[in-house]
Amino acid sequence: MFLAADVTFNPHALPPLVTALAILLLGLIVVLREKGSRESLLYLSYTLAASTWMFCVSVALFLSLSSEEKAYQWMTIANGGVAMIPAALYHFTVVVMQTDNRNRQFIRFAWAVSSVFLVVTLLTDVLFAGLYHYSWGIFVRFRWPSFLFMGYFMAMSVMTLREYWVVYRSSDRNTTRHRRAKAFLIAFSIGYLGALDFLPALGVPYYPLSSIPMICMLVLVSRTIWQHRLVDITPAFAAREIIDTMNEALIVLDLEGVVRLVNQETCSLLGCREKDLIGRRPVDGMTTCRQFAEQLETIAGKGAARNVEAECGPHNGGYRTFNLSASLMKNHRGEPVATVCLVNDITDRKRAEQEREQLISQLQEANEKLQMLDKMKTNFISTVSHELRTPLTTIKAFVELLLLKQAMPHERRVKLMSTVNVETDRLARLITDLLDLSRIEAGSVKWQFALVSMEDIIQSVIESMGVLFENKGLQVTVEFTPRLPPVSGDRDRLVQVVTNILSNAVKFTPRGGVIHVALRRETAQLAVEISDNGIGIPAEHIDLIFEKFHRSDDVLTAATEGTGLGLAITRQIVEYHGGTIRAVSTQGKGSTFTFSLPLAGAGGTVRTDRETA
Helix, strand or coil: CCCHHHCCCCHHHHHHHHHHHHHHHHHHHHHHHCCCCHHHHHHHHHHHHHHHHHHHHHHHHHHCCCCHHHHHHHHHHHHHHHHHHHHHHHHHHHHHCCCCHHHHHHHHHHHHHHHHHHHHHHHCCCCEEEEEEECCEEEEEECCCHHHHHHHHHHHHHHHHHHHHHHHHHCCCCCHHHHHHHHHHHHHHHHHHHHHHHHHHHCCCCCCCCHHHHHHHHHHHHHHHHHHCCCCCCHHHHHHHHHHCCCCEEEEEECCCCEEEECHHHHHHHCCCHHHHCCCCHHHHCHHHHHHHHHHHHHHHHCCEEEEEEEEEEECCEEEEEEEEEEEEECCCCCEEEEEEEEEECHHHHHHHHHHHHHHHHHHHHHHHHHHHHHHHHHHHHHHHHHHHHHHHHHHHHHHHHHHCCCCCHHHHHHHHHHHHHHHHHHHHHHHHHHHHHHHHHCCCCCCEEEECHHHHHHHHHHHCHHHHHHHCCEEEEEECCCCCCEEEEHHHHHHHHHHHHHHHHHHCCCCCEEEEEEEEECCEEEEEEEECCCCCCHHHCCCCCCCCCCCCCHHHHCCCCCCCHHHHHHHHHHHCCCEEEEEEECCCEEEEEEEEEECCCCCCCCCCCCCC
16 A cells, blocks of 8 residues: 555645654653553553544655555545544543543443444445545545534544533642643643544645644643643542552541442442442441441441441351441541541451360360260279179189188088179170170171061060069060061160160169160151169269260269160160160159161161171
8 A cells, every 4th residue: 555656745744744753652652651551551542543643644645646546545544543533532531530430331332433433434435435636635525424423523522621621610729630631621622623624525625734733732731741640640549549459448428427438349348339339328328238337327426436346247148247447537627527437357357266266165175075084984994993803803712712612511602603603794794895895996896787676676685684673673564656667787786775775774773663665666767765763864974874984973873883884885886777875864763765776778878787887
């Protein structure tokens, strides 16, 4: 499109060329000076559009005497630059004047319309119909659709100047904001005089003087930017930027309790939009944190507070805790004008503190339990030592007596041997309990699971213990729900469970007492209940009777033989079968032990014969 041989010197092409280079240079200087700020980049977009317009007009004038076709193409590109000027300048204006938040939709509309006109200009001939020839050169000929673009250009020009005018009238005099708005209003008002260059496109023999107003505008804008900059234009703008980058939520309320200022952190923290809060009381705008809003109003009414905790929620799935501090803002005469509140979300910190306290409490409980277990273990060792020593001492003494007195009467000999046999059984039971508990905990027990009838197990245990019941004069009653289904379990171990519980009942039920055994179905389980009217269990020990090494230090209980391992073994067996065991007792009135087992095929854990604990 551009060959040096086609260029013919035209003095009328020099002013737009110089203007284009000056505008582009200014845009680059601003970007470098303001370190690539949003405002400077938007101003660069405007200068690119304007310099494209002026540069392409200059090239077209250089080519007009040698190649009208190429000149027409460059004039088309020039009008493409003009198409982008309204959107670029309007966007720059609302950002610099800090009104972009309320004009976001219109900004998008302006860029969309300019983009449409740019595409139509570059890719079609809808807007243009050849060239006009004047004494100073050529100019593109507008078709009637071009009036749409001219109307859009003029409307955007008015909107842009109106933004400067509104800020100029509304801002306080002798402020940076006021002076800057005035300077930009004058500069761009002069610059828009360059729009008179539309006249030659309409056939009006008007000599294009756009370079003059553009140069004037260039000087004024340069002076304004140099004096007031774009990023730090006013203290208010700088304060706003600082406020919006704070890690704390900032809420400013006037003396009537109405929210006048919030930052981005406030909106994020409370899940509200800025427009929902500004100009409203906290309880009206903070719908997601009404409890916090009420507390905020109370504190604002007092005027000052420090590190007050406030609840907010439920919001985003749960309640949150805020730390709130407030202070009065005063004017130069010392009169209060507003309340400034700073809010921090301390939910995580409070949760960590609570978790720490819970952990400390758990550690204390664990320490107490360890101390108790240590005491129980010591007592257990003492008890086991006593239980082992007692039968061994008796057996050794009686065996020595039998050896020394060979001529002892037969009846006397039989009585001694019977005592040795009883003590041997007692020793064997103790050793068996110790081995059972050790094997179960080590997982070395081989379980033999099969379908078993709990009714048969209970009846066989009662029959085998009949002599014990008779010797102590105890009455045993049985209550079975008819047609009970079987359970899946190890018969020998379940026999051990029933035997241990009944043995305890026999030990702690006085002569002539009653033991009652009930078997019933509870949904998908069988429940076995064994109760007695014995001495009962102290309330402080009811939660510990199934623990290893535990044995009540109650006087009546301590006087009864035993190591306290039976119920620990019982619990291990029941829980391995997928069941539960519990006890209730009233001291002096008796105890009730209940264990439940899942029915066969009722959703319980299926175990094989060789599975271990």
